[in-house]
Amino acid sequence: MLVARDQAGQLVSLTNRPDQQTIQKIRSSSQFCPSCRQPVILKAGAVKIPHFAHKQLEGCQPFSEGESERHLKGKADLHSWISRTHQVEAEAYLPEISQRPDLLVDRKVAIEYQCSFLSAALFTARTQGYQENEFFPFWIYGGPPIKRQGRFYQFSTFHRLFFQYSPLFGFWFLAYCPNREQFTLYSQLIPLTSSLYSASLQTIPLTSLSYPPHFAQPPASVLFSLSDWFKQKERWLQQKLYFQQGLYDPFFSAVYKTGHHPSLLPLCIGVPVRFMALIKNHPIEWQFYLWNDLLIHEEKVEEREAAAAIENRIKKGELQLNVFPVLSTPTITDLMKEYLAFWELAGKAEKEAGQTTFGQMEREKGFIKEFEELLMHRLIF
Ligand SMILES: [Zn+2]
Structure with a gap:
């Protein structure tokens, strides 16, 4: 997690890439998980970006998944990207639905940066939780790259959960890669079989986009005969x-x-x-x-x-x-x-x-x- 609470209950955030001095300061006091209130420790080593982790990971629902470096880095990247122009909170708790989106923009858009597998039932339940309470869910895929098969791409049942539709782009799917710091937009997705799709691809560095992202419409073409x-x-x-x-x-x-x-x-x-x-x-x-x-x-x-x-x-x-x-x-x-x-x-x-x-x-x-x-x-x- 990127946000914890101190002894006084104030939020301590790591989303802005803290310097050594700040890290020392945080280390010299105690922090707690905002969800289960158990003590957490600051981890700022050579491998992962600075984050908080439970001393003992037991019985904490929202943070039970154990965050990967990819998830932490992606969340921090997206946070600093959006915060240039909008108000954004990391891991904000929404008590009315007991959900904690990765990022909440202007108290309206709930961004879920999903790197690990999630069942269709959970994905749907979280989406409906947001929609029923007038939050706008925005899922961004962060898992391993979509596999190619010849000229086509393999989208599994899990990948397909992220599909969106618009008249301009047809079915589309958005991925963010924190290693390359770029988005990949797959649009005009057309299935040849249940998991094999043709797609138009665009990769866009995070730095050349503003939030909310506006992508250029790809030229209309069907990529198979x-x-x-x-x-x-x-x-x-x-x-x-x-x-x-x-x-x-x-x-x-x-x-x-x-x-x-x-x-x-x-x-x-x-x-x-x-x-x-x-x-x-x-x-x-x-x-x-x-x-x-x-x-x-x-x-x-x-x-x-x-x-x-x-x-x-x-x-x-x-x-x-x-x-x-x-x-x-x-x-x-x-x-x-x-x-x-x-x-x-x-x-x-x-x-x-x-x-x-x-x-x-x-x-x-x-x-x-x-x-x-x-x-x-x-x-x-
Ligand atoms: Zn916890």
């Missing part, structure tokens, strides 16, 4: 067939029941559409269910009807939503609107499914020629 998409889709199907023994998987067994093969479905089932990140499953799964439940039976399907069909499949456990605690929009209805618009243009015209793998590949070529521009253009926000 429809043929990349089909390749990834087929790879995903093959892996799933191999590992999940086809028949026992609810999606595969539903496909087989209709007399189709998952690799030979109509090409309008399993296309990339805007907002598809909302559903954790591959688009081929939910688009197949929509087709099976509504589209093959009805001439005109409304967004709400489609959203209800998806919710029904979620209730049965056949589909899962991604957990985005910070997001209130877009919604499943927005996603359905996107897909149904495409279906109106292309799906109705597609008469039948493929018969052979070779035939399907030929059909894909024609499909790409006809619809690539439309599909890819609509992915961007």
Whole structure:
């Protein structure tokens, strides 16, 4: 922690990089944890930046995680950055919700600089705690770098909790690295599978930004082609067939029941559409269910009807939503609107499914020629 209390109950803060003299002064008196009131000691060695630590770490909830150097340094960096222009408190306690954000800006914005894993349940509970009490939660990722896989990036379930959305940036994710003292903004995040995303990247040194940060909009571009998409889709199907023994998987067994093969479905089932990140499953799964439940039976399907069909499949456990605690929009209805618009243009015209793998590949070529521009253009926000 960066803030403790002295014997008189006054706050003693280390956020402004104390000099040796101040450190000596703090050392010569006693400090206590503002949360559990147990004695703490000042640690100012060669490795970590100066911070307070419990003499005995037992029974202290807010500080039980044991702070890493990365977390301490990141919190101190962000504190000095924001304090240039705004009023900011480190580790301020909010009694109405019993929460202690890393930083509280203007008594309004609660910044959580999260370096270690947090469950979706805790992440959501903390976010709601802030929102229900009119604080504005702002989560910044501080963990290990996002892994690359070729041209794409791997965002785990934990990473995805940080996702935000805006019409300018699409889905976006903000990370801060205290070693390099820079932010990395991943925007226009578009999934190819549940954890593999294409993204536009911007790295910005802390010193060249002011608070609140304003990032330039990246040039609108989709960083994969429809043929990349089909390749990834087929790879995903093959892996799933191999590992999940086809028949026992609810999606595969539903496909087989209709007399189709998952690799030979109509090409309008399993296309990339805007907002598809909302559903954790591959688009081929939910688009197949929509087709099976509504589209093959009805001439005109409304967004709400489609959203209800998806919710029904979620209730049965056949589909899962991604957990985005910070997001209130877009919604499943927005996603359905996107897909149904495409279906109106292309799906109705597609008469039948493929018969052979070779035939399907030929059909894909024609499909790409006809619809690539439309599909890819609509992915961007
Ligand atoms: Zn404590």
